[in-house]
Amino acid sequence: MAQEAGAMAETGAKGVAPSVPVVRIAHLNEHVGQEVEIQGWLYNKRSSGKIRFLEVRDGTGIVQAVMVRSELPPEVFDLYDTVTQESSLTVQGWVRQESRAPGGYELGLTGLRLIQVAEPYPITPKEHGIEFLMDHRHLWLRSRRQQVIMRVRSEVVKAFRDWLDEHEFVLIDAPILTPNAVEGTTTLFETNYFDTKAYLSQSGQLYMEAAAMAFGKVYCFGPTFRAEKSKTRRHLTEFWMLEPEMAFADLDEDMRVQEELISYVVARVLERFGSLLRDVLERDTIPLENVKPPFPRLAYDDAIKMVQAAGEPLPWGEDLGAPHETLIAEHFDRPVFVHRYPVQAKAFYMKPDPERPEVALCADLLAPEGYGEITGGGQRIDDLQLLEERLQQNGLPKETYKWYLDLRRYGTVPHSGFGVGIERTVAWICGLPHVRETIPFPRLLNRLYP
RNA sequence: UCCUCGGUAGCUCAAUGGCAGAGCGCCCGGCUGUUAACCGGGUGGUUGCAGGUUCGAGUCCUGCCCGAGGAGCCA
Numbered sequence: 001m002a003q004e005a006g007a008m009a010e011t012g013a014k015g016v017a018p019s020v021p022v023v024r025i026a027h028l029n030e031h032v033g034q035e036v037e038i039q040g041w042l043y044n045k046r047s048s049g050k051i052r053f054l055e056v057r058d059g060t061g062i063v064q065a066v067m068v069r070s071e072l073p074p075e076v077f078d079l080y081d082t083v084t085q086e087s088s089l090t091v092q093g094w095v096r097q098e099s100r101a102p103g104g105y106e107l108g109l110t111g112l113r114l115i116q117v118a119e120p121y122p123i124t125p126k127e128h129g130i131e132f133l134m135d136h137r138h139l140w141l142r143s144r145r146q147q148v149i150m151r152v153r154s155e156v157v158k159a160f161r162d163w164l165d166e167h168e169f170v171l172i173d174a175p176i177l178t179p180n181a182v183e184g185t186t187t188l189f190e191t192n193y194f195d196t197k198a199y200l201s202q203s204g205q206l207y208m209e210a211a212a213m214a215f216g217k218v219y220c221f222g223p224t225f226r227a228e229k230s231k232t233r234r235h236l237t238e239f240w241m242l243e244p245e246m247a248f249a250d251l252d253e254d255m256r257v258q259e260e261l262i263s264y265v266v267a268r269v270l271e272r273f274g275s276l277l278r279d280v281l282e283r284d285t286i287p288l289e290n291v292k293p294p295f296p297r298l299a300y301d302d303a304i305k306m307v308q309a310a311g312e313p314l315p316w317g318e319d320l321g322a323p324h325e326t327l328i329a330e331h332f333d334r335p336v337f338v339h340r341y342p343v344q345a346k347a348f349y350m351k352p353d354p355e356r357p358e359v360a361l362c363a364d365l366l367a368p369e370g371y372g373e374i375t376g377g378g379q380r381i382d383d384l385q386l387l388e389e390r391l392q393q394n395g396l397p398k399e400t401y402k403w404y405l406d407l408r409r410y411g412t413v414p415h416s417g418f419g420v421g422i423e424r425t426v427a428w429i430c431g432l433p434h435v436r437e438t439i440p441f442p443r444l445l446n447r448l449y450p
Numbered sequence: 451u452c453c454u455c456g457g458u459a460g461c462u463c464a465a466u467g468g469c470a471g472a473g474c475g476c477c478c479g480g481c482u483g484u485u486a487a488c489c490g491g492g493u494g495g496u497u498g499c500a501g502g503u504u505c506g507a508g509u510c511c512u513g514c515c516c517g518a519g520g521a522g523c524c525a
Contacts, residue, residue, distance in 0.1 A: 044485095044486075046483095046484045046485070046486095046487050046488090047481080047484080047487085048481055048482060048483065048484055048487075048488085049480070049481035049482060050481080050482040051481095051482040051483060051484075052482095052484085053483080053484050053485080053487090055485090064484080064485085066483080066484090068482070069482075070482080085475095098483090100483060100484080100485080101483090101484095101485085102485065120460075120475075120476065121475090122460070122461080122475095123461085124460090124461065124462095124474065124475050124486085125474090125475095125486045126461070126462065126473090126474050126475080126486065127461080127462050127463095127474090127486095128461060128462070129461080129462075129517090129518090130517085130518070131457095131516085131517055131518075132461070132462090134517095186523070186524070187523090202524095203525090224525080226523085226524070226525085228522090228523055228524070229451065229522095229523090230522080230523065230524075231518090231519085231520080231521090232519090232520070232521080232522095232523095232524095233519085233520090234524080234525080235523085235524070235525085236525095239525065240525095241525060319523090319524095321521080321522080322520095322521085322522095322524095323521095364525095372525090373524075373525065374525070375525075376524080376525065419525060420525075421524090421525030422525085423525080424525060425525090435525095446516085446517075
């Protein structure tokens with residue numbers, strides 16, 4: 001059998017016999033004692049002379065294939081010298097349990113076919129700087145660590161959507177090209193739209209308000225763009241945001257939905273990726289176990305007192321800065337809502353508290369461990385006259401917001417919503433210091449490549 | 451945009467103003483259970499760019515470019 005597979009390895013012309021099934025590495029434990037084929041790439045290789053190890057990855061995991069000189073034809077054994085890091089290949093071999101092998105299983109190699117011998121690979125299994133890695137992001141994604149992060153991101157998105165779908169929210173896609181700003185404050189990417197100007201969306205929220213009046217409970221999920229020259233570990237110029245919006249929901253309901261949603265997502269990731277978080281990312285998952293409702297609710301007034309008590313001179317009326325958010329979050333063992341910010345610190349559409357018009361019915365959710373704001377939202381102004389006033393006060397053109405004002409003309413109701421930053425959520429769950437590793441191809445102030 | 455730090459071999463980094471080096475990668479050789487394997491040998495340089503000071507500049511000075519960390523803004 002080994003002879004036969006070896007001959008095929010040499011010619012490389014034909015596939016393996018039908019009796020050798022193609023298996024993905026994640027499923028090797030179901031094939032102990034069988035001969036299988038793995039299709040993948042060489043992750044690393046080691047040699048001890050007459051016994052040699054090929055570490056093969058296939059996107060689902062890594063397995064070492066063992067080459068023994070006395071058990072293989074020389075032309076197969078010598079392929080070890082030819083194969084380079086990240087060469088594409090197929091290997092055949094017998095699956096066996098082996099405590100000395102990483103992952104607990106290994107392949108007793110019987111055949112090896114090289115598809116392409118890779119040129120010298122830039123990312124060696126050693127340390128690299130962030131600029132080098134970012135320049136090679138298209139290759140960096142092959143590394144074990146990046147694979148775990150991307151799989152967590154995939155699971156986070158799936159979990160968010162599963163919860164919302166199960167709670168009768170309807171996915172309504174918001175446009176990317178828009179004629180107007182949402183917040184009216186942040187800098188937008190401008191582009192030509194035939195004879196006029198268009199802007200890349202910074203939020204789908206206004207459109208979700210329209211959709212909520214049609215469907216009751218809706219959400220959008222897509223990329224958003226901010227042309228701010230932010231240069232911090234929490235900012236990207238292109239990032240993905242989940243924005244639920246609910247008719248007939250007040251601020252309390254808004255916060256209740258958020259804590260249920262976030263708790264569900266964290267639990268899902270822990271359940272399916274807990275061991276990978278610990279083993280590959282070295283993430284201490286104990287703090288994540290605490291993420292269960294209810295989350296503490298802290299009024300802005302009390303948050304200010306907390307910050308001032310720590311010696312920070314922050315006057316009432318100012319928005320909280322990143323260090324302040326960290327300071328507040330340190331007082332709690334799970335995410336904390338800060339609600340009822342001063343109206344002047346928030347966007348024009350935030351509804352003032354009827355009992356205290358100087359504060360808005362809004363809330364930000366601050367993640368623990370210094371990760372800061374992961375959601376922001378609140379109750380929207382539902383009164384036509386007040387909304388018109390707020391537009392005017394913020395110097396926003398009434399014409400572009402005509403459709404938005406229509407929502408207050410035709411059957412207005414109290415409604416609330418929020419936005420969740422996917423990258424910040426993933427960074428927090430994975431315990432990463434910077435959001436740039438949580439998106440496949442990050443767009444930053446000085447990065448548009450690859 | 452502002453503040454701070456940095457830019458030396460393909461990569462990660464050393465080098466009192468005095469011969470530009472190490473580890474990894476790569477090439478050659480050795481090793482029958484390796485774990486970022488190990489051991490021996492070899493290869494590898496416009497010290498970010500432009501100017502200046504000096505007998506002499508990777509090192510000091512000026513300007514510019516690029517990057518990192520932080521601030522503001524926000525998710």
